[in-house]
Amino acid sequence: MSKQPPFIPPRWALKFLLAICPPHLAEEIEGDLLQTFARDCRRVGEQRARRKYVWNAVRYCRPGILLRNSFSYSLINTIMLRNYILIAIRNVTKNKVFSGINIFGLGTGLAACLLIFQFVSYELSYDTFFENADRIYRITNDRFQNGKLIQHGTITYPTIGPTMAKDYPEIERYTRLMPGGDLNVKVNDKMFRGDNCHFADENFLSVFSFPLRAGDRTTALKDPHTIMLTETTARKFFGVTDNAWADVLGKTLYWGNDEQPYKVTAICEDVPDNSHIQFNALVSYSTLHSGDEKGADISWTWSDFRHYIVLKPGTDPKALENKFPAFSDRYFKGDKVSGSVEKFYLQPLKKAHLYSDYEYDIARTASGKAVWAMLVVAVFILLIAWINYINLTTSRALDRAKEVGLRKVMGALKSQLVRQFIFESILISMLAFVVAWVIVLASQQSFNTIIGAQLSWWGVLSSLKPTTVFILAGVMIAGVILAGFYPAFVLSSYQPATVLKGKFQRSSRGGLLRKGLVVFQFTAAATLITGTLIVSRQLKFMNEADLGMNLSRVMIVSPPERTAWDSTFIERVESYKAELAQLNQVVSVSTSSQLPGQRLGRAFGLRLREQPSEAHYTMSFMGADYAHFDTYGVSLVAGRGFRPADHQADFSKITTAILNQNAVALLGIANAQEAIGKDIIDGDGHWVIIGVVNNFHQESLKKPMEPIVFLPTYSTYASTSIKTNTSTPQALVASVEKIYLKFFPGNVFEYSFIEDRYRSQYNDENRFAKIVTIFTVLGIMISCLGLIGLSSYTAVQRTKEIGIRKALGASLASIITLLSADFIRLVTVAIIVAVPLAYLAMQQWLSNYPYRIALQWFLFVVPALLIVIIAAITISFQVLKTARTNPADTLKYE
Incomplete structure (x- = not known):
């Protein structure tokens, strides 16, 4: 071997030599130099051969060779890249089962991560499409x-x-919003029923940049009795075709039982799913105070309005919020005006969807904790997939060791081997990305059904900022490269003399790292299983808990909103209920202002007659008829229920009330029996307590039971509850509809079942549980593939040991115990780490529920046993295969 030149001349020296060297010998020497380069590549490696090549070119002063030097390097790099590709493809195709498991495992992990990221991106995208969203x-x-x-x-x-x-110049614009209820309208003698209708002032479209199809956004909601419809609503009401939205402008409809027509002044695009405000129509706010009723414009006590403000650029929202206590003192004077002390705050628009624990919220909301928890699950699964790849790759040490040894003997440098193995990692990762993409596309519709949204990757990517896309791509690429580095350095570190003799030098640090990776995998898997079990138990508890009322077999019929309230309405309702009660399958019929699952209104400033005038108590209130408690099986604790004589058409003449037990306690009454006959003062009116009912969950178990006062009222906005005695109440629908339309012509008949409506309050929890369960199963599956890799690697390392033990008389059971003990020990360590993590995480999650399960020991033991069983089954095949190996096969070469 020739002596290594001491240095390589700088580029300016080479250029100088090119200028002075005669070119006539260039072609003659070029062939010799290339042959020498090829020989040196085999002897001293590519890097040193390149240096010698340049040195020889400079020594012979051949400008032609030097001019083609960069081309030669490019050609050499191309040849080496082609060589990497060929070797990688051969390794993939030669070991089809191993490659398939590796690619499928990594692809599944990537697919799970992509799906979860899609969901998280959608949840985080709420309201980001509005102009000036950061200032709203x-x-x-x-x-x-x-x-x-x-x-x-x-x-x-x-x-x-x-x-x-007016008071704060930091506020650039504001808008007011009030829920308007159902969109029960009449258009050209046709009846339609919908929902999500709100009153909005003329500033609404300057604060929220919903695109218009037709109309002027500055005047669309200005005049009284004007209405803006969405595209879908306009098609439904007016049969719009060919997007002729302008043709709808100026047309009229009748809303509810209002005799005043409403003129269509604008058509907007359908509200995006990722808007926290959802509506099908907006009615001008000025309609609320267009007559003698000015409360919607000047009242300091009418509490049913939502306010949004746009801050001027550069405004500090916290500094503005700090001024609000003075605002309350100035206008509310403690509790002198509204009967309560008022404190105001600002919430960024972008947090309205995920961080809303507010009552009476009309926003479409979800749990921010659940969304971030899903992102943590995605990170866990991605890490598990990468760890699985590392373990599976290093488990092929025996197959690749001899290859490494031979290539090193032929002159390959460690850096070349590292590049080779990293390139193989990138190739497998690219194939895994293809598999992941196929899985995502194949499962997209099913995933959309679970999360209740129509998502697509193109929609998600288009909503992301370029910096976010680059960061995500960088994380993925870095993960792939880093996941390939460890196997590359492990496999390229074998000494040729050792591996060609069939001997391997095990690294204790490498063994600890591989075991640590497996512990991490199963810690994540055990945590996910425990979390899934606890979430499902909490859901089961909420769905099966005693609500204090009976919701089974109750049909709900929509209220007759288009029927005018007059002196005959109560008589009509009574006749309607009596005729329904005559149906064979009907047990009882009642009407109420709210249904189970709906938020009740509140009555402020209540007190007992004997209490001092400065005493103030607040309760939820509900209007209900005399059959309501019987229909829902609410027990009477003391006194009596409502009677027909208690109902009055004039609300001010109602003098009786029923309380629940919480309301009795709130008023300071010792027990339910003592409450009977006491007077409750409400402003200028009063109600005598005639009965007390047990506490029941009017809303879901996500909210505490409140004190409630029930009043005997009727209303055109009261729904009908029909208790049946059949398991197939759908058979009643036709008969009920006929009777409904007989008494309330001109209304749209709609029905539902209260159990379905009540359970819908747990939609977010059900969605979260389904997603966590699916991806927990995927995480376990991928973890098991990693365990297969480690067990295979260990079996390879201990083949000779096992052969010697069997030759010395060791039994099959002792060999199985020997091989299994290490893995079970790793899983046990994972469980020990996972239990406190799962406990803390689930304790935090359960803290959101006032009624929740206790974290009992079996909720942690069952997942631990399940993990051990899964691990034992996973490694059993490889352990049995190794334990049954004939010792003659493993020792014959010694």
Whole structure:
């Protein structure tokens, strides 16, 4: 071997030699130099051969060779790249089963990560499409009475937005919103029923940049009795074709039982799913105060309004919020105006969807904790997939060791081998990405059904900022490269003399790392299994808990909103209920202002007659008829229920009330029996307590039971509840509809079942549980593939040992125990680490529920046993195969 030149001349020296060297010998010597280069590549490696090549070119002063030097390097790199590709393809095709498991495992992990990221990106994208979304805030309100928080909500008074905009120059614009209820309309003698209708002021479209198809956004909601429809609603009401939206402008419809026609002044695009405000129509806010009723514009006590403000650029929202206590003192004077102490806050618009624990929230909401938990699950699964790849790759040490030894003997450098193995990692990762993409596309529709949204990757990517895309791509690429580095350095580190003799030098640090990776995998898997079990138990508890009422077999019929309220309405309702009750399958019929699962309104400033005038108590209230408690099986604790004589057409003449047990306790009454006959003062009116009912869960178990006062009322907005005695109440629908339309012509008949409506309150929890369960199964499956890799690697390392033990008389059972003990020990360590992690995580999650399960020991033991069983089954095949190996096969070469 020739002596290595001491240095390589700099580029300027080579250029100088090119200028002075005669070119006539270039072609003659070029062939010799290339042959020498090829020989040196085999002897001293590519890097040193390149240096010698350049040195010889400089020595012979051949400018032609030097001019083609860069081309030669490119050619050499191309040849080496082609060589990497060929070797990688041969290794993949030669070991089809191993490659298939590796690619499928990594692809499945990537697919799970991509699907979860799709879901998380969608949840985080809410309201980001609005112009100036970073400067839009909604005003929230806490109310305190007797020093206690009685309401934490988004509803405030109609004067709040305009007054704040007047008092604080930091506010650029504001808008007011009030829920309008169902969209029960009449269009050209046709009846339609919908929902999500709100009153919105003329500033609404300047705060929220919903695109219009037709109309002027500055005047669309200005005049009284004007209405803006979405595309879908306009098609439904007016049969719009060929997108002729302008033809709808100026047309009229009748809403509810209002005799005044509403003119269509604008058509907007359908509200995106990722908007926290959802509507099918908006009615001009000025309609609320167009007549003699001015409360919607000037009231400081009417509490049913939502306010949004746009801050001027550069405004500090916290600094503005710090001024709100003075605002409350100035206008509410403690509790003198509204009967409660008012505190106002600002919530960024982008947090309205995921971080809303507010009462009376009209926003489409979800749990921010659940969304971030899903992102953690995605990271776990991705790490498990990469770890699985590392373990499976290193488990092929025996197959690749001899290859490494031979290539090193032929002159290959460690850097070349590392590049080769990293290139193979990239190739497998690219194939895994293809598999992941196929899995995502194949499962997209099913995934959309689970999460309740129509997502696609193109939609998600188009909504992301370029920096986010680059960061995600960088994380993926870095992960792939890093996942390939460890196997590359492990496999390229074998000494030729050792591996060609069939001997391997095990590294204790490498063994600890591989075991640590497996412990991490199963820690994540055990944590996910425990979390899934606890989530499912909590859901089961909420679905099966005693609600204090019976929801089974109750049909709900929509209220007759288009029927006018007059002196004959109560008589008509009574006749309607009596005729329904005559149906053979009907047990009882009742009407109520709210249904189970719906948020009740609140009555402020209540007190007992014997209590001092400064005493104030707040309760939820519900209007219900005399059959309501019987229909829902609510037990009477003391006194009597409502009677027909208790109902009055004039609300001010109602003098009886029924309380639940929480309301009795709130008023300071010792027991239910003592409450009977006491007077409750409400402003200028009063109600005599005639009965007390047991506490029941009016809303889901996600919210505490509140004190409730029930009043004997009827209303055109009251739904009908029909208790049946059949397991197939659908058979009643035709008969009920006939009777409904007989008494309430001109209304649209709609029905549902209260159990379905009540359970819908747990939709977010059900969705979270399904997603976690699916991806937990995937995480376990991928972890098992990694365990297969480690067991295979260990079996290879201990083949000779096992052969010697068997030759010395060791039994099959002892060999199986020997090989299994290490793996079970690793899984045990994973369980020990996972239990406290799962406990802390689930304790935090359960803290959101006032009614929750206890974290009992079996909720952690069952997942631990399951993990051990899964691990034992996973390694059993490889352990049995190794334990049954004939010792003659493993020792014959010694």
